[in-house]
Every structure is written in C-alpha cells, then in structure tokens.
Amino acid sequence: MLLQRSAHFDPQRDVGPWLSEQAALRGDAEADILGSNLETLRTVNVERNGNIIYTWKGNQAHTCIGLYEPSSQKNQHLYTFEKDLHMISCSVNSEKTLLAVSFLQSTTEERANLLFPPVSKCLTLLIEIHPVNNVKVLKAVDSWIRVQFVYPVADTFASPASYLLLISEDKYIEKIDIKVVREGDSVMIENASQLSRQRIVDDIFWAQWDMLEQTLFYIASKESRDTLYCIQFYPDKNFKLILETPLDINLDDIGLKSVNLDFNCSQDQEMISKPLNIQVFTSETGCLCICCNLVPASPEEVTYSVSFLHKGYSKIYTITLERGDSSEVKDLTFLNLDYYVAVYLPGHFLHLLNTRHPDLMCYNFFLTGGNAKINSLHTNALLSPLKSMVLDRGTGSIFTIAINRQALLQFLWNSKSDNDRLAALHCLLLHIGSTKELETQIIQWIIENAATCFTFDPIQELLIASLYWRMCLKDSKLDSVLPYTPLLYWNEDIPGIVCRTHIISLPVLKVQKCKGFWEKLGSSLECSRCFDPHMCFNSKLLRLERDKLLSDERTEERTIYTESMLENAKKVFSSLNKWNTEENMVPLFQEEDYQQRLLTGLMVAQLKDHLTRHLQHVGKKQIDQIAVDYVSKSLDLICLIMENVWKKYGLGPWIFSCRQEGRLDEMVVFCIMCQILQATSGMCMPLPPGFHTLHIALGIRCLPLHALLHYIDHGVLHLTEKCVMKLLKELDNTEKNEKLKLSILIRLPEAIGRKVSQLWNHPVSTNSIARNYVKLLLEKLSNKQYSMLVMESLSPQIEFLPLNYLVNMLAEVESQGWMTSVAQENMNARCVEELALKHTTLLLGL
Template sequence: MLLHLVPEFDLRRDVVPWLAARGWAAALDTSENSSALYVVNVERNGKVIYTWKGNQRNTHIGLYDLQTKQNEHLYMFERDLRIISCSVNNERTLLAVSFHQYTEEERVSRLLQSVSRYLALLIEIHPINNVRVLKAVDSCVRVQFLYPNEGRNTPTGSRLLLVSEDKYIEQFDIHVIEEEQHRVVIQDSGQLPRVRVADDLIWAQWDMMEQRLFYIVPKESRSILKCIQFYPDENFYSTLESHLDISVNDTQLKLVNFGYHYCQDQDVASKSLNLQVFTSKAGGLCVCCNLASDVPDEIRYCIYFLHRGYNKTFTVSLERTETHQLKEVAFMNLDYYVAAYLPGQFLHLLNIQHPDLLCYSLFLTGEDARIDMLQNCLIRSPLKSTVLDCNVGRMYAVSISDSAVLRFLQNSKRDSERLAALHCALLYFQHMEDLEMQVIWWISENLSTCHSFDPIQEFIIASLYCRMCPETQDLDKLLPYTSLLDWMGIIPGVTCVTDIISIPVLEFQHSKGFWEKLNSNLECVKYAEPHLHYHNNVLRKEWLNLSEEREERRTTAYLRHIFENAKKVLAHLDTWDSEERLVPLFQEEDYQQQLLMGLMVAQLKDHLMRHLQYVGKQKIDQIVLDYVANLLNLVHRIMKEVWRRHQLHSCIFCFDERGSAAEFAVFHFMGRILEAASGLCLPLPPGFHTLHLGLGVRCLPLHTLLHYIDNGVLHLTETCVRKLLKDLDDTEKNEKLKFSIVMRLPEALGQKVHQFWNHPVNANFIARKYVKLLLEKLGSGQCSRPIPERLSVPVEFLPLNYLTSVLAEIENQGVHPCEKQDHVNVRFVEETALRHTVMLLGLKYS
C-alpha cells in the first residue's frame, strides 16, 4: 500500500480495557458499530476526547493523551445524553460541552415544549465545581477552546468559540482565578464577555494546529472563502478573502473539525457539500471539494490551488460500477500532497508544491490504491498527516511509504506513473541515501523505457532542487525542479480541466510563517512566475561562442574571471573518500568543462541577484558554488552507484585486454549521462571524458570507436591519449588504433602528446603536417621564393631534394609553424620521408 498508516489511537485498544478495569464498561457495547462509545474531539496538543455510557446509562467524558498513553476521566452526567461536541482548555481546568437534551418527539411526549433541545455548558473541572449555561437553544451548537502557544505561562483565562447552527460564531472570554489548593474558578460571576466572530456562514472549518477559522459566506451566485487567524495575544484578525465558484447548499450549516459524531456527520454529509481546506508549511493553500455528477459511473472533484491562482477539476471514470453509490471522496492532508481517496476505486495524490504538471501527481487504481485500514469515506483530518476514522474511532498517522513508492516505480508501465513516483521519491523523502541508490539502479535499468522524459536529467535537477532549496527562503521559486517544460501526456480514465481563478486578498501585519510564505507565493503568481526559474538557453549560446573563440579571448579579463569561478567550484568539491575512488575520475585540466562550470556560476549568480538582493552577495556566492559543486557530486554519485553495481575496478585503464559486458553497460550508461548533460548544458566532473574514452577503447571495435569520436560522443583527452600511446605496444592492430587517434587530435593537443609515440608512422604524420603548414604559408603569400631553373643539389632523389630545398628556404625566412616542437624541421622531414620510403620498399634503412 502506498500510504503507510500507523494507529495512534484506537477506542477498543486504548480505552475499553481501561474502562473495564474500573468497572465503567459493564453495560458498554464494545462492538465496532456501537454508538455508545465514540470520539468527540481531538485537541491541539494531541489529546483525544471521547464519551461513553456507564452502568446506569450515565454519560461520561474521558481524555486520552497520545504522548503519555494515559486515560483521564473528565466529567460525568447523571443522564443519558447525546454529546454533540466537547472541548477542554489547555490547562484542563475548564470543560465545554454541547449536547442534545431531547428530540422533538421526546419534548412532545414529556410536555417539555418550553425546554430547549440543545444545551451548551461551561464546567469547572479542577476540581469539579460550578456549571454555567452558555447556550440553551433549539438549534445545534458546537464548542471549541482556543489553544495558546506551547510556551505560554500560567494563563489567567481561556477563550472559547461557540458555533451555532443559526450560522454565526461567537468567542467567549473566560477569566479565571486560582484559589487555595489550586482550585480554578471563573472570576466574573455575571455574564461572560463575548464577541461576534462571523455571521451568515454556510460552511466552517477549524484548523486546530494553526488556530485558524476558515468559513464561507454566500454572495450572489458565488461563495467567498474567508479566514480568521487567532493570535496568542487574544486578538483575532480577518486575514484572507477569496472568491470561489462553488455553489454551497445553504439550507444546513456544514462544519469540519468542530467535533466528531459519526451518526450526525453521516446525516449532514448526505445533505451538504464535501469541502475541506488544507494548508502546507511551504505556503500552499488548497480548497478540495466533491462535485455532483450526472453520470452514474463518474466521480468529479475540484482542487483550488489558491496559492497558484488556478483550480483543477478532475473527472474519474470508475472501474467497477457496482459501488456507484460511493460518491463522496475523502480528502487527506499530507502537507506535500493532498490525497483524494475513494475506497475500492482510486487514490489520487495531488502535488501541492508543483501542481502545474499533472505527471507529478500519483494516480493509483486497483491494488495499488487499496488502504486496508480505511474502508469507508467518513474520515477526517484533524491534524496534518493524520486521519480519524469516525466510524470505528481510530486515528492514524499517515505517511507515504518509501518502499511502496519504489515498488510502484519499478512496476510502472506508463511514463506518467514513473515521473510521479520519481518526483515523490526524490523530493518528498528528502534524498534518503538508500532510496536514492535504489532510484539510480532503477534508472540504469530503464533508460530505454522512458519515452517522454530523460530519467537522468530528472534525477539530477530534482535532487539539486531538494538539496538546495531548504537553505534559503524563496530559493525554491528560482531553481528548476524538473527538466520538463511541459507534459502533453494523459492519465487513462482521468480528465482534467484547469481554470484561472482570482488571486486571494491577504491582510496581515508582521506575521511570519504560513501567511508570509503564502503572500510570497501569490506575489510570484501576480508578477513574474514564468521568468523566475533559471534556464540554460543563454548559457549554452555563450559557452559555444567562447569555445570557438578560445584562442583569441583566452587571456581576456572576462575569461580569467570565468576560469576563476571554475577553480572555486573545484576547490569547493567534497574530498572523495576511498570508496568513491572506485570510480577512477581524475582531477585533470578540462578546458571545456571548466569553461562551462565558470559560466554557470556567473549566470546563476546574476539570476539570483536579480531576485534575492536581500540575501546578500556573499550568501548568493555560497549558494551558487554549492549548486554547481552539488551538481558535479551528483554525477559522481550516479557513477559510483553504477560502478558498484557492476562490480568494476580501476583496471579499465589497462588497454591490453578487451572490456567485459559490465564495462560495456557502464560505457553505455555514461553515454546517456553525457547526452543528459548536453541536453541541459550541465558541466561534468573532471575526468569524465577520460574515463568514457578509456571504456570506449576497451569495449568498442575500432570503426565504432572512431565513429563515436567523429560524432562527438567520445572526447579525446590528453590523459587518455597519452596513456594509450605509451602503454600499447606497436602491433599492427595497435598501430592502426594509435594512428587513427593521432589523426583526429586537435592541433594543440597533438603537440602535447605526439612525443609519447616514438614510431615511424607518428613521425610520418608529424612530417606531413609540418610540410602542409609550411606550404600553406607559402600559398598565402606570407613568404615568396623564386623557383630556381636548375637544382643546386645532386639529383639522387629528385622529388625529395626539390621539396627540402623549398622548405629550407621557407624556414630561412623565419616561418616555423611548430615552434613548440624544436625537433620538427626540414631535416626531420627529410629523414622521415627516407625512412618511410625505405620501409615501404621493404629495404633496410641505415
């Protein structure tokens, strides 16, 4: 199962044995379908309030502490009551309870027309003392204490919210005094001060952890979502207003997380819209709602990504229509994801952080979507990453299983599933070492199965994003999280329609945390979001220009600055330990890669400076160096895992034997790394091309090797060519290989390595090249020589004598194309020509 559920609380496991031990459960029906024992509320500090009927049908209220695993009896009514809601203050000195006194039929039969059907009480329970009536009305009410910050010292009072079915919310301010023996009593003997918080609401949700009240009021044909933030200083402010194109049934008030009553929730759920609001720590704000559908075998639900300025409406075709009566989707808040779950049908994990591309949301059906512990839809999310099954009274901590994600990745047949699982593994689990290794192994086996994306590119970019973004606020908006610019694929059985919505209006002052992050997200949507993420299009163009002009601009201040950047990156790299040395990458000079490193540093720095000026230049310099160094280390990490998996060692740089099947697999994989890096214009670690070429020499036939070199797949490096010329003996086969390599060397590199092959073939090649350069100088008019009518040397070898005469006169005019090789001159050309001619004639040269 993809979702991992850990039971944190279970009425039958954690409460029933405690009740039985005290003799309070003799008349209690302990079956799962019993309505005599049920959860009433979950408070901010993780304490679960429940109620049960005692031996004499008395109504008891108890509390279970998730941290201490202890039960506590709070209060008992000597009547058989149906508790609607209940809340205890943070100090557990006051208890607020609302209950149903009599049904309409009971009132008629008992002639109690003047008695209210519903009652809300405030009870002093430390010790049990006075009882005050908060409300005595014919409409249902709910109660909820506000909770201050954890570090608050001995408070002098508490604040209580009272929600009425008549569509208003009040706040009561309750001041207490502490008497002898730590007795806590309410200070004011008169009516408790109260203030109206909200009016005319048709839906409300309480966020216990963050002390926020979300509610909806109707306005013409639309609905307005509002939010009130309650602060520890006993003030509250309206902080958000957003227009929603949702038609909410206003005949009955729908409440979310204001207490839990299975029977009543079932009745309300059948008459009102299933709608919930979820927030994330990164400033995400989502409204999830179930929509009505006229098609029996279809489910429709909509997610408003308010922090991104659009909504997505999903229509899912059900696989098995025999369960078409299950129409209500259960929503769960997993912080990074929102889960939409319909038991027996599907599980849809919607990415809150990156909802733009549908391929980053996991959609599962069949066995993959099965959650054994949740077989009905009446579940709530009282706390983040927590679900409460109101039917059976169990509360679970919910998380995504890393092993299940890996299994799903390995078994997936569609690119959309692979992308979603890969994204989840890399970003949700925050680069866990073992999971990262398993992902690399999966990539090495599935390079050819992914058609709409490059898994190596995705791994590198997503892993870099995950490593860097926690460092600095708003950095996640500037660095790319994916290698894809768009995704045109489909998810079978699911259609999605995206609509632009109005940006929410925020009003807050000096508020850190969620509101500040949400405001930052909204500012990006308003102004510059398409231009924020760093792109490599300018980098590639500049790199190619500098590569072509390197001789002319190599000494300029600009280039010196670029190479200074590269040196800082290389100095910033982590020291490779002995295990990592399994991959024989060399710290060598690589002009092209160092140029690319330095350019990436310069351009990324400019990009961040435009948007993160407040961070400071020194911090940005550090971020950029970390980013490029992490990039190189990531490529090395990939190589290390592939190397380890194929059990290779450093003998691949011995050219006297052919490569194994494992070496060929690694060579192929390195080619895909090179392709991925080229596609994104990313630098590679020093020595990558040397290692790749060394594997190519060992694994490829000569014609294929040369084809790879000619097409730029393999790059000739000084380290590898020098070792090749020195280590291989001069058999006919090796001569052919060496000569083919020497023929393809760039001029600057050839001048460095020719001396390492002392062979007539190499000397012949050098001589030819020397002659060609001299004659080109002659042809370009840089030197002039009258052709003599008669030769001044003996005619022993007329063509050679004539050539050497011409070359000698050019040399005498100061033309020396091979200034770095003093041994190459006309004399060298003459000796080489004679030696080569004699060798071709099969004669002995002396």
C-alpha cells in the same frame, strides 16, 4: 499499499485498560461513573496540543467525558452527566480548567414519549472542572451548536482568559471571552453572569476550523458570489480577518456544514442538512487548497475540483469508474497529507495530488486496485482533523497516514507507465527526502530501467530533484529560483481521467507582515503574481556562453573572464567531497579536463548572476557559496552514479589497457556512461574530470573501429590527451593499430595534437609536427614584423614558388636562432622543405 496506516489513538488500547483499572479501584458504587462499556466510546474532539476528548456511557447510561494525552499516554476523567446524552461537540481549554459541551437534551424516541418535552433541543454549557464546580448555560436553542476553545499559537504565552467559539447552525459564529480567578488550587469563572460576547460573522453556510493554525475558514456570499474568508485568532490580539478570495465554484445555500467541528458520525436525522463536501487544506510550505466534490455528468463518473489558491488556478478532475455500480458510490473523502491532498473513494480509487508542484499531472498518483487502499479503511465516515491524521468516526480511532517508503520503492520497480514512475521519483526525492541511501536505491533502479523510460530522462530527474532538495533544505527561498524538474511540459493522457485547468483569482491577504504559514503563503502568492518563466535557472544561456568560450579557446584567446571561470572551478573542486571510492574503483579526478573545468566555472558564474537577479535580499558571499555548493553537489551525484555502476558490474580497481578487448560488463558500463553524458549534455551540466577519458577508454576496448569513429564524429566520445597518449605508447604499428592511430590523430583537437603527435614515430606524425612548426614560426614572425627575404638563395631544383618562399623564410628564421623553444622536436628547415616538397608533388601529380 502505498499509504501506511498506524494507530495514533485506539480506544481499546489507550482507554480500555484505564477504564477497567479505575472501575476496579473505586468499587461497584462508582462503576457507573467510570464504566467500561467501550462499545459506547466515541471521540468528540482533537485539540491543537494533540489531546483527545472522548465520551462513553456508564453502566447506568450516564454520559462520561475523558481526556487522553498522547504525549504522556495518560487518561483523565473530566466530567460526568447523570443522563444518557447525545453529545454534539466538546472542547477543553489549554489549562484543562474549563469544559464547553453541546448536546441534545433527549433523543427523538424520548421526546415522543415525554408528556412535556424540553423547551429547547440543544443545550450548550460552560463547566468549571478544576475542580468540578459551577455550570454556566451558554445556549439553549433548537439549532445545533459546536464549541471550540481557541488555543494560543505560541504555547509559551500565558493568558488569564480563555476564548470560546460558538458555531451555530443558524449561520453565525460567536466568540466568548472567559476570564478566570484562582483561589488556591481552584479556578473559577470571573463574573460568570456577564460574559463578554462578540458576534464574529453572520450569514455563513460553511465553516472549517484549522486546529494547528488556529484559523477559522468560512464561506459567505458577497455581491452574489460565494467567497472564502479566513480569520486568524491570536492569544493577545483577539482576531483578524486575514484572507479573502472569491470561489470559482457555485455553492447553493444549503444550511451550515462544519468541518473539524463535528466529530459525530450518527446525527439526529431531523438536523441533517444536505451534504456540502468541501474542505480547505494548508501545508507547512505555504500551500492553500480547496477541495470540493462536484455533481458528475453521469452516474458512472466522479467529479471533483481542487483549487490551488497559492498558484492561481484550479483543476477539475473527472474520473470514469471501472465499475459502473453507482449505488456504491458515496461522497469522496479528502485527506490532508501536507505534501499531498488525498482524494479517496474506497473500493474505486485513491488520488494523491501534489500541492507544492501541481502544474504537471505526472507528479500526481492516480491509483486503483490494490494500490488504492488504506489498510482497512473502507468507510466514508472519515475526517482529517490534523495534518496526516484520519479519524474514523465509526470507531473513534485516530490514525496517522504516511507514504510507505519501501512500498513506494516497490511501486517504482513494478510501474510500467512513465506517469507512475515520475510520480514515484518525485515523491521519493522531494517529499521523503533525497538522502544518499535513497539516492543509491534509485540509482539501482535507473541502471535497470533507464532505457525503458520514453517521455523523460530518469538521470536528469535524479540530478535536478536531488539538487533542489539539498539546496532548499538550507534556504527555503531557493524553491522559486531553482528547478525541481527538467521537464518543461507533460501532455500524456492518463486512462480514465480528464483534467481541466482554470485560472482563478489569487487570494488577498488583509494583514501585512504575517508570520508562520501566512508569511509562506504570502511568499508563494508573490511568486505567482510575478511569475516569470526565467525565474528558474535554465541552461540556455549557459550553453551559449560555453560555446563562445570554447570558440575563444580554439583561437587561444585568454581573457580575464575565462581565467575567472577557471578560478570558480577551483572553488568547486576544493569543496567537492573527496571521492575516495573503495580501492579507487572508479578512476575519476585523475586529470585536468580543460573543457569541463571551464563549464564548471561557467555554471557557477551563471548561477551567481541568476541568484543575484532574483534574490536581492541575499548577500553576495552567501550567493557565491550557494552557487559553488550547487555545482559541487551535482558532480558529487554523478560520482555516486558511477560508483554504483562500477559496483554492480564488478569492474573492480579498473586499469585502462589498450591491448585488451573489453568484456561484456564493460560494454554495459559504456552504454550507461553514454546515458549519463546525454543527460548532462541536455542540461549543459559539467562532468567530473576524468569522465571523458574513462568513457573513450571503454569505447576503444569495446567498440569496433567504425563504431568508435562514428561515436567520436557525433560528439558522444570526446578525445582526451591522456587517453590518446596511452594509445600511442601502448600499441605497436601493426596494420590494425596503425589504422586506429591514424583515425584518432586526424580527429584530434589542435591543442592536443601538438602535444601527442611527437610520441608516434610515423610519417603522419612527422607531418603533424612540421605543420605545428610552421604555424609557430609564422606566429612569431607576425609579432617580430619580419621583413620577407628575396628569392636569390632558393635551390634551383625547386620550381614551386610558394614552397620556395616558405623554405627561404624558414631558413632565415632558423639562422636567427628563434627556434630554441621547439628544438626538442628535432626539426629543421631542410626537413620541412623535404616534407613540403613531397606533399606538393603528390598533390600536383608530378
């Protein structure tokens, strides 16, 4: 199972022993107060600090209230009612001095038997519990009341007052300010008869309390349109309306529905309203989502919507159930897993919807069967009071829900569809975290499965996602300017699921200069409003600039800009982790690759320009370091891939020899290096120096000549000076080797050809030297403004006038001593004349 459940609070484990111990210590006389009937134990609230409030029935049907602190694993008895009460809601302030409770005064059966039933069904009390003292009646009404103390967002803030919210099913919310006075160890309510009350909002029909953020979301009608509002409570600033946004779904006025304020599973049937299954979820990264269960078009379908308010669009999902028994289908359960929203229909499906990157469906999990289970949670009585936590209201147990890393890796290995694979890769690299250990495990999967991925490149996914994770850990502002995926779009269908996307209005933040979640949400909204497809760094401009610079290199034009690119590359290589593989197994960084150095420096420069353009608040020095780190880490990842490939196929401390034929393992490594080259070329990313030499060395050993030349001609293999020099030195001039050398030499770039041609004692090599000699002379002549000589000194045997002119010019140049710089080539004008004459007669057929 992909989701792992672990018990955070288990009444049997965490409360049972304490109840038994207290009952034994106090004796039978007190057993009814601290009874041990665990079957009646129910969880009624979870406060912001994690404290859990629960109730249980004593031996004489007394209703007891207790508190469990997970941090200390201790229990505390708060209060006891000498009646069997149906508890609706309960909350304790952060100092644990005041207790607010709301309960039904009697059950339906009891009211039917009473001669004089109570005037009101629901009673709301405020109780002093430190020590147990006065009781204040806050409400005595027929409608249900939920109570909730407001906790300071900053735990260090000490307030002399407590703030209590009353949420009424009469569709209003009220705040009560409670001031206390201390007398020794006692805490008492100050002026209890005249508590300050303030009506916060009226005419609402849905409310949700966000325990961690201390915010109250509610839905009310505004100008005939349902609108979502949010109020932020402050310890020292009272409260403020902080968010307003119209909803893209029409909701009927069906009576108040409260979320995270109602922990009861079995309610009085007279008080139950028609269900409105809608929830708001926030995340630490500034994501804000609304989930709503919609009415499906047919009984065989389930329809729900998720509005990604921070992105400005909503998605409506329609799922065709594998089993058409609609009698089993109940309301969906929405769970907040922070990075994901879980949509759970036990026995049918589990969907994990990516809240941070919701635009591409391939980064969502759509699970059925065994993967769509959360251990033994098969009930619809689930609640998500805190992030990544689930309350089973039937048992009172609270569980933490997390994605199991090992199960996710196994899911990746077992998946056959590209959608499942992409979802798993994204979750592993960007949610669980791209550590070196995890990257190594993913690389092992890539080595085995890259060839079976048809709609995406897993190597590209690894590189981009890992870089995004590593860089955004340092600065969260980079998440909008660095790509998290190489995919531009995804249009593959997922069987059984139809998704429709709608553009919605972005929320309006009513308060400026917010902190915490609201600051991150504001940043996300600003990015959505100013969305520009060019905000994320891409390789188009980089590719154009690279081609231009390489063109300059062919003409040997050295510019200041080119030199600055090479300086950037030096910074990258100096900051690159010293890649000391075991016994130097992978022979990288053994040479200077001019083209890769140029591309490395160019990528740094392009990144600097991109970041400066979009992150104007970041200083130049920091931007320079970010750009160098990004490119350095990309090279580091490629080295990590190569190391794992080398280990898997046991190549050991590999030494390139042209005389030996390659093994089967070397051929497999060659193919994987082709995949790495294809992935990086597609994104115009640099490779570590030495990669091309290693690649073509494997190609020479493993490929037949025609295949080798085909790979070179199509740009898969790149000829390097080091490889060609080794080839010319090691191989003798047999017919087979001569054919290989000739084929390689005629394909060499001119800059490399000038250096290596003299190593081979062969007419073709001599011809190459002569060509280079003439070119160098002509360049020098153009600089010296050499005046051409007359033809009087030409040999009478040569009748090809252009050749006569060339030989005359060369002889004059040589006589002036201009060729000392090329004396090592053992070439003179007469030799050039003979070679030129020979080739001329062959061309003319003489």
